[in-house]
Amino acid sequence: MIHHHIEAASQVPGMKEILLIGSYQHNDQLSRFFAAVQQEFKILIRYLQEYTALGTAGGMYHFRDQILSGSPEAFFVMNCDVCGEFPLKEMLEFHQQKGTGAHFTMLGTEATRQQSLNYGCIVETKHTSEVTHYVEKPETFVSTTISCGIYLFSPEIFQFIGHAFQKKQEEISFDVDSNLHTKDTIHLEQDIFVEQLAGSGLLYVYHTSKFWSQIKSAGAAIYANRHYLKIYNRTHPERLSQNAEGKATIIGDVYIHPSATIHPSAVLGPNVTIGKNVVIGPGVRVRESLVLEDALIQDHCCILHSIVGWNSTVGQWTRIEGTPNDPNPNKPFAKVDIPDLFNADGRLNPSITVLGSNVQIPAEVIVLNSIVLPHKELGRSYKNQIIL
Template sequence: MADTKAVILVGGPSRGTRFRPLSLNCPKPLFPVAGRPLISHHLDALSKVKGLKEVLIIGLFEDKVFAPYIDNAAVEFPKLNIRYLHEYQALGTAGGIYHFRDEILRGQTKHFFVMHIDIACSFPLNDMMDAHMRHRGICTMLGTKVPFSEVTKYGCLVADEKTNQVLHYVEKPDTFISDLISCGVFLFDVAVFSEMKKALDKKEGQEPTEFVAYSNRDELRLEQDILRPLTENNNLYVHVTKQFWRQVKTAGSAISANALYLEAEAHENSNRLAQNTPEGPEIMGAVYIHPSAHVDPTAKIGPNVSIGPRVNIMPGVRIKDSIILDSVHIGTGSCVLHSIIGWNSRIGMWARVEGCPVPSEEDTSMMKNGRKSQSITILGKDVSVMDETIIRNCIVLPHKELKSCYHNEILM
């Protein structure tokens, strides 16, 4: 299918506030999950789509933010032409796609994938393409089932079980509609651009008071303005996946995404993952260790741990369900559980940094009833934890020196 392209929607620096303090030093799309930038997992899946040659990244970040990454990605994914397109202002999830329609259509494009950046997923894109070719509607969306208690956080849909045609779609409903939700991955026929034009024309004809949600006349929302009308004219279909899927909205949710990607690689017997060797540390479960990291042979690592470049892990250290970022030092006998340790941070000897394991879909609020919610512990960039100190269920902003124990706090 040489007539297929892909669009990845990455948002912009003014958003992603729920990903703080990590997004203070690294844009969410480039944050390392399972040893690779989040967006690389999307590109890896797209590189396996038959005949797909071009990927357009659309967002509000300055061009220079993505330029070094795209240079590296060109080496990692030589079959993909990857380009970044900078929106002149926030245009909504569909507005940016419509604004750059000439770039998408160039070269006889007939179909294009659209992927939100803030998800971790198995991305069964070839299966979606096969399903799309069978029904030939304007859009096929990836769907999955979630627990009853979670459904109102997502776009919910009701579909015909035999044809997979979507009969009803509601973005974040107030009441239960269905346990089938949108995964934020879509395959569009280029006929969708005429639907987008209709949506803009309709908006132009509305009284301003009816569209107070819009900040400018070119703004279009993919879910509300495009998908819902597609259900009304029988042009929206769903491909349901039972493989893994997870939203990556908050900084803490990166730990769950990290585990899902590492476990998927372990299932595929990936050679990227660390193995137990006679002279190496004890590895439990799925673990990624960057080649430039030093891990003492007496350390015990895993499951679900990613260790970044130039990390130094001393004797007797225990790490579990955590992400250790570039150039971190972890002192002798220390323990890191359910935590993200920021760039250049230093944990002293016999210290303990510990978060709470979050359920499959954690509450995204940092505070609850005036108290810090139970969640992953996150140390921002360049944080020092002194010897024999316990940091439990805390979020620590960059450049802090922690000389005493803290529990259930946000340390500014």
């Protein structure tokens, strides 16, 4: 997911540096990833680790000196739990047309009335695109224009975040019986947009009709994969695999990492991604799925609407399958309701099958609409279950 963010940001004219902010522990896997993408996109990338999760604005404020080093004219902020065809160049042009000085731009898209209740809703002045009202996940309908979680800020944003920070220092006392309150947690949505910027004349919305969605569950990755591959078909067709004599049969959009080993009798696609060092044996069928790094798919397996995790093994003649809830796969992505992993009553919502990392699946079984947590070795078939 982050790779797509970095690629989009690296193509913006004048982009000097990419900073990733999070509370995840820095590790060798992250270091290897950063080294690889720095080499690929020829741009400096740094990871700034929060001492605890500080909210969508708290991390920015904590690392404000690093963000402002080099005196940027403006900087993008992108939430990492979204995916899409990010129109950053167009957004920058829109932002610059609004003039110099303190002003701020958010990316917006259209949703249905029902979908809008799950997002930040934007009310704007049509002829100026000024945001006059903003509500985060409203209880009743406000607007079909929703925030995409992508922003372009002038450095003056830190004055507003600083004001929110000072207000929290004065008003919030820590409750020893609860971890819900912290003076350092600041949210862009409630503390900045709702409380300060909406209606101020400083906040604008740039609209996009291109592919965009949140990634809130593993199942959403299947849908995101489909659309990213569709984008590759149009913008980077050289990244997709083609049919050739002596190689596996390719149907539709398929990405295969150069290090993967695919038997010529396998059939892949449409909408399949095969990761680094994956091995796929004779007679295997893979459709609408992701097979992640170092996985082994043995002879005559069938992988449908599923994610196979890192270092996992699927035995011969085994079927790994999900049941997609996608009534119209050709609709724009922001208009498609991606099913949650669980129903309202807490039961697993049949949608896809996910195998965690280092999962061992035996030969001649079926795993249907199930979630298998990492480091499990199954001994039989499963249906509609979470294997702990």
